[in-house]
Amino acid sequence: MPTPEILASNDALSANTSSPSKPTLNGHPPNGTSDRSQIINDEKQFIPNLNDQIAAWGLRDAGFDYNLVAVFGSQSTGKSTLLNRLFGTNFDVMDESKRQQTTKGIWMCRGRDMNVLVMDVEGTDGRERGEDQDFERKSALFSLASSEVLIVNLWEHQVGLYQGANMGLLKTVFEVNLGLFGKKTQESASQRTLLLFVIRDHIGTTPLANLQATVTSDLQRIWDTLSKPAELQDRKLTDYFDLSFTALPHKILAAERFESDIRALRGRFTDKSRDDFVFKPAYHKRIPADGVAFYMEGIWEQVQTNKDLDLPTQQELLAQFRCDEISAGALAEFNEQAKSQKRPIEAGQVISGLGEMMRSWRSQALSRYDRDASRYHQAVYKRKRADLVGTLDSTLSPLFVGQLKNLHKAALVSFKAEIVAGLKVDGYNFADVVSKARASAEALFSDGAREIVVVEDDATWQWEEELRLLREEIRSVADQLRKDETKKMVNTIERKFKTQIAEPVEVQLGSPTPEIWDNVLRTFKETLARSEASYLTKARSFDCTEEENDEALTTLRHRAWAALRVKIDEQTADAAILTKLRTYFEERFRYDEQGVPRVWKPDDDIDGAFKKAKDVTLELISLYAKIEPQDPELAYTPPEDVVEGTEAPGLVVFSETKVLELGARFRREADAHYVEAKRSTVASIAQIPYWIYGALVVLGWNEAMMILFNPLYVALLLVLAGGAWIIVQLNLAGPLMHVGSSIAFEVKRQAESRLREHFAEPLRAQAHATAIEDEDDTREVRHRKPEAL
Numbered sequence: 179m180p181t182p183e184i185l186a187s188n189d190a191l192s193a194n195t196s197s198p199s200k201p202t203l204n205g206h207p208p209n210g211t212s213d214r215s216q217i218i219n220d221e222k223q224f225i226p227n228l229n230d231q232i233a234a235w236g237l238r239d240a241g242f243d244y245n246l247v248a249v250f251g252s253q254s255t256g257k258s259t260l261l262n263r264l265f266g267t268n269f270d271v272m273d274e275s276k277r278q279q280t281t282k283g284i285w286m287c288r289g290r291d292m293n294v295l296v297m298d299v300e301g302t303d304g305r306e307r308g309e310d311q312d313f314e315r316k317s318a319l320f321s322l323a324s325s326e327v328l329i330v331n332l333w334e335h336q337v338g339l340y341q342g343a344n345m346g347l348l349k350t351v352f353e354v355n356l357g358l359f360g361k362k363t364q365e366s367a368s369q370r371t372l373l374l375f376v377i378r379d380h381i382g383t384t385p386l387a388n389l390q391a392t393v394t395s396d397l398q399r400i401w402d403t404l405s406k407p408a409e410l411q412d413r414k415l416t417d418y419f420d421l422s423f424t425a426l427p428h429k430i431l432a433a434e435r436f437e438s439d440i441r442a443l444r445g446r447f448t449d450k451s452r453d454d455f456v457f458k459p460a461y462h463k464r465i466p467a468d469g470v471a472f473y474m475e476g477i478w479e480q481v482q483t484n485k486d487l488d489l490p491t492q493q494e495l496l497a498q499f500r501c502d503e504i505s506a507g508a509l510a511e512f513n514e515q516a517k518s519q520k521r522p523i524e525a526g527q528v529i530s531g532l533g534e535m536m537r538s539w540r541s542q543a544l545s546r547y548d549r550d551a552s553r554y555h556q557a558v559y560k561r562k563r564a565d566l567v568g569t570l571d572s573t574l575s576p577l578f579v580g581q582l583k584n585l586h587k588a589a590l591v592s593f594k595a596e597i598v599a600g601l602k603v604d605g606y607n608f609a610d611v612v613s614k615a616r617a618s619a620e621a622l623f624s625d626g627a628r629e630i631v632v633v634e635d636d637a638t639w640q641w642e643e644e645l646r647l648l649r650e651e652i653r654s655v656a657d658q659l660r661k662d663e664t665k666k667m668v669n670t671i672e673r674k675f676k677t678q679i680a681e682p683v684e685v686q687l688g689s690p691t692p693e694i695w696d697n698v699l700r701t702f703k704e705t706l707a708r709s710e711a712s713y714l715t716k717a718r719s720f721d722c723t724e725e726e727n728d729e730a731l732t733t734l735r736h737r738a739w740a741a742l743r744v745k746i747d748e749q750t751a752d753a754a755i756l757t758k759l760r761t762y763f764e765e766r767f768r769y770d771e772q773g774v775p776r777v778w779k780p781d782d783d784i785d786g787a788f789k790k791a792k793d794v795t796l797e798l799i800s801l802y803a804k805i806e807p808q809d810p811e812l813a814y815t816p817p818e819d820v821v822e823g824t825e826a827p828g829l830v831v832f833s834e835t836k837v838l839e840l841g842a843r844f845r846r847e848a849d850a851h852y853v854e855a856k857r858s859t860v861a862s863i864a865q866i867p868y869w870i871y872g873a874l875v876v877l878g879w880n881e882a883m884m885i886l887f888n889p890l891y892v893a894l895l896l897v898l899a900g901g902a903w904i905i906v907q908l909n910l911a912g913p914l915m916h917v918g919s920s921i922a923f924e925v926k927r928q929a930e931s932r933l934r935e936h937f938a939e940p941l942r943a944q945a946h947a948t949a950i951e952d953e954d955d956t957r958e959v960r961h962r963k964p965e966a967l
């Protein structure tokens with residue numbers, strides 16, 4: 179409670195202040211008083227800086243924790259003086275010497291050290307305004323719509339003057355009040371206003387109680403004579419107003435008592451514990467402090483345009499405006515927060531702790547809204563809250579969806595990475611690797627998704643569909659991987675198969691027997707069966723479907739057959755098959771049964787042996803021509819369909835034309851052998867028999883003796899011997915020997931070729947005749963079974 183000195187100094191200060199000083203911290207200038215502010219000016223216009231002023235007074239965030247009091251009364255009745263004393267305000271006080279109206283329009287000021295907004299209303303019945311009752315009515319409406327307590331200030335000598343200015347004013351107040359609160363809606367039912375009569379210059383001769391009775395009966399009379407709407411006929415004055423009376427002594431004549439009484443009266447405004455505390459909750463107009471300015475502006479606008487002042491509508495409008503404002507404030511901060519994570523999410527990042535952040539931003543925004551907006555019209559507050567929730571959620575939803583997408587991607591990446599790592603480990607089980615990778619990828623997604631759910635069991639925050647999509651994608655990736663892996667496995671098995679059959683088939687094809695295809699097919703079937711078994715064993719660990727297994731096995735069979743055929747084709751390629759035929763033929767023609775090389779003698783049956791060997795060899799071509807086992811059990815039907823673009827060849831190794839071609843080629847080679855055989859017999863015939871040398875010795879004996887016993891021949895012999903001795907001495911023996919041997923060789927060569935030519939002519943003609951005969955035979959042999967072999 180301010181001391182009398184302070185109050186006195188306020189009075190002095192206010193007397194000298196004619197213009198508002200600049201607002202300062204918390205609305206309190208350095209001298210300890212709050213700035214006053216004109217809210218309705220002389221031109222009856224609302225001055226729109228009230229909101230800032232309330233903020234400057236430090237009451238903007240007071241909510242309902244403030245009170246509003248207005249003073250009414252005739253001009254120059256000490257209203258401003260009373261307010262300044264009671265509340266420590268600094269309203270203008272009339273200069274004694276001029277005695278003219280000071281307060282114009284409506285002023286407002288914050289009570290010193292109290293959450294009280296005080297309105298100083300221009301005095302009624304003013305000389306300056308003449309008979310203009312318009313402002314009186316408007317200011318009454320304005321004050322009643324917002325104030326809890328209406329101080330009616332009047333001189334003691336005015337009491338009982340029913341026709342006096344105050345009574346006119348009160349009539350206006352009652353009428354206006356009926357218009358405002360008459361209908362008593364549910365909201366306004368409990369709303370009342372306190373009329374606090376302050377009787378000034380109370381001399382004391384008439385006790386306050388008497389004055390109170392007089393005023394009350396006057397009020398009652400005014401109330402009764404008021405023209406009320408039909409539905410409000412039975413309403414009493416006390417339905418709307420509480421009346422309270424107090425008296426103050428003369429300010430100058432009884433200055434001390436004046437001060438002490440005013441201090442006592444102040445207590446009724448500050449001490450909540452007192453029974454006569456004036457600011458009862460029922461009087462509060464329930465306008466939150468941060469909405470007072472807007473509300474008052476709205477009221478004044480309605481009042482100015484002479485429209486019916488509908489308080490509930492005004493309160494709803496105020497609520498809408500303020501709730502929007504509060505919501506926008508909460509949203510601005512929220513948007514800033516949400517924006518910070520927008521880019522990283524759009525860039526594909528998974529933000530850790532995003533859910534926590536989103537929930538906290540959302541609850542911060544809502545609690546900010548609730549704190550300020552819940553004081554307003556409840557229906558509006560709730561509606562706007564729902565709107566705000568919608569906006570918050572629609573801002574968070576893209577973050578949620580974005581994070582889900584990023585989680586989805588991250589889960590897939592982790593799935594693939596885990597599989598790649600798992601497949602590097604020796605002896606992995608594919609199905610195990612996949613199921614582990616799947617479980618951890620799904621857990622990664624689910625945990626992440628669960629974390630970002632902002633509101634449980636709400637359609638906006640559902641992630642099951644995304645999980646379903648992820649599962650589907652994982653499945654298709656796993657399927658693809660399994661297919662790749664299966665392919666790889668089939669390739670490996672195929673390679674192994676090829677190596678396994680290579681050698682045995684090569685050996686089997688190299689040693690032609692009637693069972694050649696039985697052997698080959700047996701090897702093929704056994705190896706294929708092993709390969710299939712090995713596939714199936716592995717496929718189990720792959721979790722392959724029946725269909726996939728069938729497909730893979732078909733491929734395997736196809737490739738196995740193709741591999742066999744490649745091997746067969748390689749072994750029966752022209753050069754290879756001809757070598758085989760030649761070898762086979764030679765083994766039978768050039769070697770005897772014991773495998774000893776034959777030396778043909780002239781009386782040997784070369785033709786017979788040649789024909790036999792040739793025939794059996796030609797039969798081989800038919801044997802090789804088609805893959806046909808002797809044991810029907812071993813028969814194999816090669817796959818017919820085309821797999822992966824490779825056509826599996828059938829059972830035919832050589833076509834008809836090929837058989838003929840090979841036959842012809844072989845025959846040519848065989849002919850050469852035949853010729854060679856024949857020639858070898860001629861060579862043995864061409865040698866000079868040894869007995870010829872004997873005959874020569876016998877027949878030439880006489881001639882030799884004659885030379886030995888003839889001195890001429892002996893002398894010639896000696897000359898030759900001497901010549902020889904000289905040649906040896908001169909080292910000419912070598913060159914002469916060389917010349918001699920060259921001449922001898924040449925003579926021998928010439929002689930041999932002449933002899934060969936002589937014998938060869940008739941043989942070639944004979945061989946040619948045999949060849950033509952054989953060709954006819956081969957044609958028959960080609961289709962014959964090789965039993966004869």
Ligand SMILES: Nc1nc2c(ncn2[C@@H]2O[C@H](COP(=O)(O)OP(=O)(O)OP(=O)(O)O)[C@@H](O)[C@H]2O)c(=O)[nH]1
Nearest residue numbers: 253254255256257258259271272279280281301429
């Ligand atoms: N006799 C008497 N004079 C007072 C009292 N209080 C104030 N005054 C004087 O009355 C004059 C008017 O005082 P204000 O406080 O300006 O009165 P007001 O009702 O606010 O006047 P307006 O604002 O012009 O309507 C001043 O000169 C005061 O000194 C009082 O209790 N008794």
